[in-house]
Amino acid sequence: MQTVKMVITGPFSSGKTEFIRSISEIEVVSTEREISTEAEKRQKDATTVAMDFGRITVDDDLVLYLFGTPGQRRFDFMWEILAEGMLGFVVMVDSAKPETFREAKSILETFRAYAPTPYVVAANKQDHPDAWAADDLRIALRIEDGVKLLPCIAKDKESVKNVLLELLYSILEEMEG
Amino acid sequence: MPIQGNIRNFSTTQLLNLINLARKTGTLTFFEGVRTGEKDAMGEEKMAPGKPRAKVSFNTGKLTYAALDNQDGNLISVLNKAGKLTDEQARIIRERAKNTADKALALLLMNANYVSQSDIVSSIQQHTLDVIYNLLTWAEGPFRFDDGIMPTNDRIQVPIDLENVIIEGSRRIREAEKLNEYLPNLDFALKFPENPKEKFKGIHLSVEEWRVVSFVNPKNSIRQIAKANNMSDIEIRRIVYGLEQAGLVELVKPPGMETTTRPGRPAAARAPQVQKNVVNKLIDKIKSI
Ligand SMILES: Nc1nc2c(ncn2[C@@H]2O[C@H](COP(=O)(O)OP(=O)(O)OP(=O)(O)O)[C@@H](O)[C@H]2O)c(=O)[nH]1
Ligand SMILES: [Mg+2]
Numbered sequence: 001m002q003t004v005k006m007v008i009t010g011p012f013s014s015g016k017t018e019f020i021r022s023i024s025e026i027e028v029v030s031t032e033r034e035i036s037t038e039a040e041k042r043q044k045d046a047t048t049v050a051m052d053f054g055r056i057t058v059d060d061d062l063v064l065y066l067f068g069t070p071g072q073r074r075f076d077f078m079w080e081i082l083a084e085g086m087l088g089f090v091v092m093v094d095s096a097k098p099e100t101f102r103e104a105k106s107i108l109e110t111f112r113a114y115a116p117t118p119y120v121v122a123a124n125k126q127d128h129p130d131a132w133a134a135d136d137l138r139i140a141l142r143i144e145d146g147v148k149l150l151p152c153i154a155k156d157k158e159s160v161k162n163v164l165l166e167l168l169y170s171i172l173e174e175m176e177g
Numbered sequence: 178m179p180i181q182g183n184i185r186n187f188s189t190t191q192l193l194n195l196i197n198l199a200r201k202t203g204t205l206t207f208f209e210g211v212r213t214g215e216k217d218a219m220g221e222e223k224m225a226p227g228k229p230r231a232k233v234s235f236n237t238g239k240l241t242y243a244a245l246d247n248q249d250g251n252l253i254s255v256l257n258k259a260g261k262l263t264d265e266q267a268r269i270i271r272e273r274a275k276n277t278a279d280k281a282l283a284l285l286l287m288n289a290n291y292v293s294q295s296d297i298v299s300s301i302q303q304h305t306l307d308v309i310y311n312l313l314t315w316a317e318g319p320f321r322f323d324d325g326i327m328p329t330n331d332r333i334q335v336p337i338d339l340e341n342v343i344i345e346g347s348r349r350i351r352e353a354e355k356l357n358e359y360l361p362n363l364d365f366a367l368k369f370p371e372n373p374k375e376k377f378k379g380i381h382l383s384v385e386e387w388r389v390v391s392f393v394n395p396k397n398s399i400r401q402i403a404k405a406n407n408m409s410d411i412e413i414r415r416i417v418y419g420l421e422q423a424g425l426v427e428l429v430k431p432p433g434m435e436t437t438t439r440p441g442r443p444a445a446a447r448a449p450q451v452q453k454n455v456v457n458k459l460i461d462k463i464k465s466i
Binding site for chain 1: 179180181182183185186187191194195198199217218219221451453455456457458459461462463464466
């Protein structure tokens with residue numbers, strides 16, 4: 001049996017766990033932990049400490065695993081291990097939190113250096129009233145024209161499907177190119 | 178959808194770039210930050226927008242107007258600052274032309290041969306650029322871009338291409354960053370090299386450089402020297418850089434500081450060997466979910 005994996009990365013609280021949860025066939029094996037520091041606690045109650053883990057079974061011979069990276073930088077020693085052998089990756093950005101854009105870009109660059117695989121950027125939380133439009137985010141994050149930047153609402157399965165499909169199309173294109 | 182945030186996270190140069198590339202029309206307002214006691218997503222204190230500090234307007238990606246809130250930016254002051262009107266002329270015109278809008282005033286001044294149209298255009302342009310370069314140095318504070326909002330019609334707007342502004346702004350910021358990199362720690366002290374007399378022979382120092390040199394002593398940190406001379410961090414860095422490059426001073430590490438080694442760059446992970454039909458299968462599967 002062949003397993004392939006994709007990595008879902010992005011800053012703290014950008015929606016990685018939500019994204020995987022929306023599409024995974026198994027209850028996401030999430031290593032969420034109550035938040036320890038006061039600052040982060042104000043953002044949300046649980047954070048992913050090791051990784052999220054979702055699965056999509058294609059058939060008896062093929063399984064796709066989705067790995068979510070822990071968003072907090074103090075776990076970034078895990079990233080390289082997760083990046084090993086990935087088919088591609090998604091960078092989730094919380095479009096309503098411009099203070100995280102720089103971090104998102106830095107995570108993007110880090111993963112790009114790990115492996116020359118295709119990736120897409122998901123402008124998440126587009127349902128949020130403060131969300132920056134995807135076009136503005138492209139310029140803000142200085143995403144090259146050839147890289148897809150997709151509006152996303154991680155709670156919405158169709159939206160998550162679209163992001164994964166666009167990533168797969170990019171992977172296919174690269175194989176054909 | 179609004180473009181708002183804090184320039185500590187999304188710099189003014191980046192904003193100008195965004196406005197230029199997206200050919201936006203509207204007004205960018207910078208605010209004083211009001212502390213909220215809450216943390217943002219990066220763990221820094223959230224700042225709510227307080228009093229406006231500056232307004233900058235754009236028309237289809239061109240800079241057309243910029244004003245600081247604490248600065249009188251009316252036409253008379255702008256022409257006076259640019260040397261096109263003397264203080265005396267400015268005072269008299271101000272008295273006579275009270276409540277005259279800038280556009281009407283410009284016509285009056287040109288008809289009375291005080292100034293030419295090109296005087297007015299170049300002075301306003303210079304003023305706008307001064308404001309922009311000033312606010313490019315701001316490191317912190319909330320901002321908001323309002324689509325389609327423009328300044329009142331009586332203001333004279335001179336369109337300026339943003340490309341050059343961005344290049345010059347980035348140059349200034351890059352210089353600041355480079356200097357920061359060169360001298361991240363202002364707790365370093367300075368000392369003279371072995372044979373200072375030789376080195377200083379024939380060298381012309383500026384007043385500022387002399388002021389720094391007069392404080393050179395391993396007991397004085399660079400921070401203290403800056404403070405004593407009322408210099409900003411960037412000014413002192415620039416001067417120390419010049420002096421050190423010329424071999425006139427040497428940096429002295431503060432006691433107790435170890436050299437840190439950077440971890441090596443990780444080796445690139447292996448790319449997977451996957452067949453096209455596998456990707457196609459994945460596509461079909463996800464479509465069907
Ligand atoms: N409105 C809105 N909220 C979202 C969306 N996606 C995620 N959220 C919310 O954002 C918060 C963070 O989402 P998570 O999925 O936990 O984010 P994460 O990236 O896994 O966070 P860490 O594991 O802590 O790094 C949660 O409260 C989610 O419900 C979205 O598309 N729209
Ligand atoms: Mg998570």
